[in-house]
Amino acid sequence: MPLPLTTDRRRTGAARALIDRLSAEGRLPVDDLETLIRTATDADRAYAREAAVAVAHENFGNRVFVRGLIEFSNHCRQDCFYCGIRKSNRETERYRLDAEQILACCAAGHALGYRTFVLQSGEDSRYTTEVLVDIIGRIRATYPDCAITLSVGERGRSAYQAFFDAGANRFLLRHETATADHYARLHPAGQTLATRMECLRTLKDIGFQTGAGFMVGSPFQTVGDLARDLAFLAELRPHMVGMGPFLPQHSTPFRDEQAGDVDLTLFLLSLVRLMLPTVLLPSTTALGTARSGGREAGILAGANVIMLNLSPTDLRPKYLLYDNKPVSGDIAEMTQAARASLGALGYEIVVDRGDHPEVAR
Numbered sequence: 001m002p003l004p005l006t007t008d009r010r011r012t013g014a015a016r017a018l019i020d021r022l023s024a025e026g027r028l029p030v031d032d033l034e035t036l037i038r039t040a041t042d043a044d045r046a047y048a049r050e051a052a053v054a055v056a057h058e059n060f061g062n063r064v065f066v067r068g069l070i071e072f073s074n075h076c077r078q079d080c081f082y083c084g085i086r087k088s089n090r091e092t093e094r095y096r097l098d099a100e101q102i103l104a105c106c107a108a109g110h111a112l113g114y115r116t117f118v119l120q121s122g123e124d125s126r127y128t129t130e131v132l133v134d135i136i137g138r139i140r141a142t143y144p145d146c147a148i149t150l151s152v153g154e155r156g157r158s159a160y161q162a163f164f165d166a167g168a169n170r171f172l173l174r175h176e177t178a179t180a181d182h183y184a185r186l187h188p189a190g191q192t193l194a195t196r197m198e199c200l201r202t203l204k205d206i207g208f209q210t211g212a213g214f215m216v217g218s219p220f221q222t223v224g225d226l227a228r229d230l231a232f233l234a235e236l237r238p239h240m241v242g243m244g245p246f247l248p249q250h251s252t253p254f255r256d257e258q259a260g261d262v263d264l265t266l267f268l269l270s271l272v273r274l275m276l277p278t279v280l281l282p283s284t285t286a287l288g289t290a291r292s293g294g295r296e297a298g299i300l301a302g303a304n305v306i307m308l309n310l311s312p313t314d315l316r317p318k319y320l321l322y323d324n325k326p327v328s329g330d331i332a333e334m335t336q337a338a339r340a341s342l343g344a345l346g347y348e349i350v351v352d353r354g355d356h357p358e359v360a361r
């Protein structure tokens with residue numbers, strides 16, 4: 001007769017069964033996702049991690065894609081309570097890069113093997129559709145071998161379409177939280193989850209490789225909210241998922257809130273990899289900021305992308321989304337250091353656009 005299971009072992013059996021079902025079916029009901037997140041033990045998380053790394057290997061081998069991030073403006077018309085470049089933050093010294101400066105960042109990155117440029121900014125209306133189309137067009141003409149990713153927030157369909165037609169390939173717009181009430185506690189009235197969702201669906205419809213995502217441990221977040229985030233990703237099936245811990249910034253309304261949990265973030269990365277086997281999944285800067293070695297831990301949890309900062313060194317401290325964001329460092333040295341630290345784990349940073357496998361085919 002088998003020995004009776006202890007509560008822990010019985011729970012572990014249940015969590016593993018849910019992890020297996022998530023892998024097999026690519027989705028789980030919200031209640032099951034909530035149970036899984038709430039009850040998984042360290043051993044269950046290790047089980048998910050090993051499975052996620054195996055899935056990443058099946059799809060990408062030991063290849064890690066590197067993206068060059070260009071933070072081209074920190075002006076923002078939005079007022080997200082968590083974000084250091086929110087409109088109401090009077091401490092932030094504002095800056096903008098012009099097309100020539102952005103192209104200079106691309107040139108430095110291209111010489112180092114970067115084949116994706118991520119143009120990120122606050123929601124800055126000075127970069128009209130025409131201005132951005134011109135910048136995208138010039139990058140596209142100069143670097144036909146590279147992918148262009150935009151992360152410029154909410155715009156209308158015609159603007160998104162114009163960016164796509166000008167040569168942008170990918171768009172990152174985190175949904176931040178898939179729970180409307182929670183969204184309303186992270187943003188002022190006027191910023192709504194419905195608008196975010198509409199933008200994400202439009203981006204996908206236009207043909208962008210589209211990225212959604214959320215912060216782990218943002219204020220007021222519940223396990224149910226995280227379960228709804230995963231369920232939303234399962235339904236949207238984005239090409240990219242950006243996910244990192246919430247980190248407080250000293251001049252925002254959330255300055256005194258607790259940072260998100262790194263181990264929970266790693267577990268959720270593994271679950272996303274199991275749910276969306278071919279997704280482009282960055283091990284985020286926030287993860288590397290929250291814990292030394294966090295970026296490597298993200299790759300060892302199933303992530304397959306890293307982003308390094310091509311922005312001019314003197315401007316990086318002004319793009320302070322959260323405290324302790326790394327701002328110093330020569331890009332050639334940072335690239336070499338990332339190659340070495342991931343190389344030591346058996347991974348190779350490749351010179352490649354790193355498109356989503358469906359698009360690459």
Ligand code: SAM
Nearest residue numbers: 082083121122123151152153174246247321322
């Ligand atoms: N304005 C664009 C947008 O909203 O998509 C792009 C820039 S926005 C600053 C990029 C991402 O930074 C946000 O989607 C958010 O998830 C993340 N972020 C902002 N503040 C953060 C914080 N305090 N901790 C962790 N991540 C944060």
